[in-house]
Amino acid sequence: MSTGGFWRRLASLTRKEVRQLVRDRSNLLIGIGLPIALILIFGYGLSLDVKRAIVAIVLDDPSPIARDVAASISHTDYLIPHQVRSLAEGEALMKAREVDALVQFPSDFTRRLNEGNAQIQVLVQGSDATRAASVATYVGSALAGWGEKQADRSAGAQSQGGAVTIVQRMWFNAANTSTWYLVPGLIVLIMTLVGAFLTALVMAREWERGTLEALFVTPVRPVEILLAKIIPCFGIGMIGLALCLLAARLLFDVPLYGSFVVLLVASMLYMLVALGIGLLISAMTKNQFLASQIALLASFLPAMMLSGFIFDLRNVPTAIRVVGDLLPATYFMELVKSLFLAGNFWPMILKDCAILAAYAMVLLGLARLVTRKRLD
Secondary structure (H helix, E strand, O other), rough: OOHHHHHHHHHHHHHHHHHHHHHHHHHHHHHHHHHHHHHHHHHHHHHOOOOOEEEEEEEEOOOOOHHHHHHHHOOOOOOOEEOOOOOOHHHHHHEEEEEEEEEEEOOOOHHHHOOOOOOEEEEOOOOOOHHHHHHHHHHHHHHHHHHHHHHHHHHOOOOOOOEEEEEEEEEEOOOOOOOHHHHHHHHHHHHHHHHOOOOOOOHHHHHHHOOOOOHHHOOHHHHHHHHHHHHHHHHHHHHEEEEEEEEHHHHOOOOOOOOHHHHHHHHHHHHHHHHHHHHHHHHHHHHHHHHHHHHHHHHHHHHHHOOOOOHHHHHOOOHHHHHHOOOOHHHHHHHHHHHHHOOOOOOHHHHHHHHHHHHHHHHHHHHHHHHHHHHO
């Protein structure tokens, strides 16, 4: 068959799908109305609890007294100290969201402590504001506890008691609000909802009503049918992305420190992943109720509960973390939050985009294979 015939058939099928999608108000409610509701509910109404935190320690002053102060961080169950060799290494871990805070002891710490004006710099990963506030409090209390012990030992000597000043800075969330942490994650939920849930529902409805049978006697091929189904839902997914971006900037003042182009490309990749999930579920079930339930259980709920949107995966049981690591939503969630709040961290960007591209190819390939078997 000629290439021109392929594009004509695809254009005709796509126009049909767009008209059918627009005529059914339930589709628009799921694709546009529900995302708006999620933006408002999660953006304004949800806050997070906090668990243990990993603290990177940079000892530019390797003196015994500096090590003694640093050891005070390990005296609480709320903090896990992690020794790093340099400030640059600690900053890289912060950008990769592998540590929650960084404590730096300057090279002149002991000398300035003896002079009574020592300083310790504490940098806190602020993308999750609730966690960041608790981490800052825990670190400050641990370091202050060392000063109190020294004051007791020296009977209030000024050179040892109250001589350390903690200089604290919040990274990646200057406003210190949990909204900055939640709103970027809504992109993942909304694109999962539109891509997997809506696509599975619409496609399964076609199978259930038998309307696809009318296409079996035409020259159209399975790949053309799939593309015609994908294009309108892909467009609605991009509308959902635009709504999230507008809400992030206009309603919640969430900054975008990373590249908008990278965010757009990553979102397109994840949208293809979600569409692949929806097409595969619908082709295997051919029942809209069953397809919607499976899509909800296999895509939307895991994306909300196990991708890092609400719970930090570092603090969940190993079995749950393994499940989370298998979800494509986990990698897109990590990428979106990093782009919004930390900027372009290319090792993470390349890794997550490669994983999403692999998921997209596998899922769309399986959807095409299953659909072709059903159509032939």
